[in-house]
Amino acid sequence: MMTTGWQRSGAAAVAVLGMLCLALAAVAAESAMQPAAPPALDRDTAQWLATLPLACVGKPHAPPRSRGYLYQTTVAIKPDFATTRAFYGCYDWHSSVNSMWTMTQLLRRYPDMPIAKLIREKLKEHLSADAINGEVAFFNEEGNHTFERPYGWAWLLRLYGEMRSWDDPDAKKWAANIEPLAKVFLERTPPYLNTLAAPMRVGTHANTAYALKMLLEYARRSTEPALEAALVDRAKAFFLADAGCAPNVEVSGSDFLSPCLTEAALMADVLPQAQFVKWLDAFLPAPDSPRFQALTVGVIAMSQSNDELEKTNMLGAKSHLIGLAASRARSLEDLAAALPRGDARVGPYRALAASHARSSIAAMYDANYSGSHWIATFITDYLVSAHRAQAR
Numbered sequence: 001m002m003t004t005g006w007q008r009s010g011a012a013a014v015a016v017l018g019m020l021c022l023a024l025a026a027v028a029a030e031s032a033m034q035p036a037a038p039p040a041l042d043r044d045t046a047q048w049l050a051t052l053p054l055a056c057v058g059k060p061h062a063p064p065r066s067r068g069y070l071y072q073t074t075v076a077i078k079p080d081f082a083t084t085r086a087f088y089g090c091y092d093w094h095s096s097v098n099s100m101w102t103m104t105q106l107l108r109r110y111p112d113m114p115i116a117k118l119i120r121e122k123l124k125e126h127l128s129a130d131a132i133n134g135e136v137a138f139f140n141e142e143g144n145h146t147f148e149r150p151y152g153w154a155w156l157l158r159l160y161g162e163m164r165s166w167d168d169p170d171a172k173k174w175a176a177n178i179e180p181l182a183k184v185f186l187e188r189t190p191p192y193l194n195t196l197a198a199p200m201r202v203g204t205h206a207n208t209a210y211a212l213k214m215l216l217e218y219a220r221r222s223t224e225p226a227l228e229a230a231l232v233d234r235a236k237a238f239f240l241a242d243a244g245c246a247p248n249v250e251v252s253g254s255d256f257l258s259p260c261l262t263e264a265a266l267m268a269d270v271l272p273q274a275q276f277v278k279w280l281d282a283f284l285p286a287p288d289s290p291r292f293q294a295l296t297v298g299v300i301a302m303s304q305s306n307d308e309l310e311k312t313n314m315l316g317a318k319s320h321l322i323g324l325a326a327s328r329a330r331s332l333e334d335l336a337a338a339l340p341r342g343d344a345r346v347g348p349y350r351a352l353a354a355s356h357a358r359s360s361i362a363a364m365y366d367a368n369y370s371g372s373h374w375i376a377t378f379i380t381d382y383l384v385s386a387h388r389a390q391a392r
Helices: 005-033 043-054 093-109 116-126 129-139 151-164 169-194 208-221 225-239 259-270 273-283 290-295 299-305 307-312 314-338 346-367 372-391
Strands: none
Touching: 043 093, 043 116, 043 372, 093 116, 093 151, 093 372, 116 169, 129 169, 151 169, 151 208, 169 225, 208 225, 208 259, 225 259, 259 273, 259 314, 273 314, 314 346, 314 372, 346 372
């Protein structure tokens, strides 16, 4: 009897569970011993992180839970979903996409890790030409033109850029397969940004600064100067005049991004260093100031001690707060890398980034299935950013 991707993924999850638990224990122990140093992106850490998305990429999303007010609806899974959809696992569409990005990042750095063959098998299965063509057909259907905009679109382009820049025979095939879907988003993104009257400054998926930052990374990595120029212009139009951000009013109950830090990290990519330093002076309070202290407190404790949050987990709030620590770490690392070496903020930013990353690692399994895979993505993103900074 032929097995489905879902069944094979379940078997893979069982196979790597023991390995994952041992690795988690090691990372947690390391976190306790070295609270100020960033974890190393070594082979063992890469393998541990890769097991999280690997265990869920073939597990279909849960059926919709909402009910119509006047009309009754029924749902049934598409019988051909495994061959006509690429991103049907890991809880939701965008999490499936960024899970593929995570596996690609880690496989690219450690192609000889023990689970490398399994990762390649899953990428080959999900990123086939037929599966991506099914995605294109879905996004071209009436009513689906804006699905997952902008967060999911930016992650897809980031995945596409990673494949395009990787000198690997499989990656070249996967990039060619993804290209038709990437073109759909590349055609639709500039009109969306040009008609956006004001940026979304929330701490969740609609955050405009976060989408612009990911899109800018893709444009520069893929050498698309026209897109890069358009993104830089839009970022300046939205954020250049900003000053006096108030991190003391963060966090809302379901944030996984810091609006202040996310915007600052974007502008670090947009502005020349001297101009960025002046902009940051006016935008973000100093690390030792009272208004900055909200960014130093652990959101992990909030997620663990709030009884009501534990009961309801509204909108994935608990997993979001755990992931917030990891996304803060990436933003702080990017700020430190963008500042002159002698700037007094570099040390505090880096130390705080490492502290947030380690707390997110230690608590990520409290996020359960709804969060552990995408939190692994955010941790990987931070570690890759820190690794690049160290290389520089």
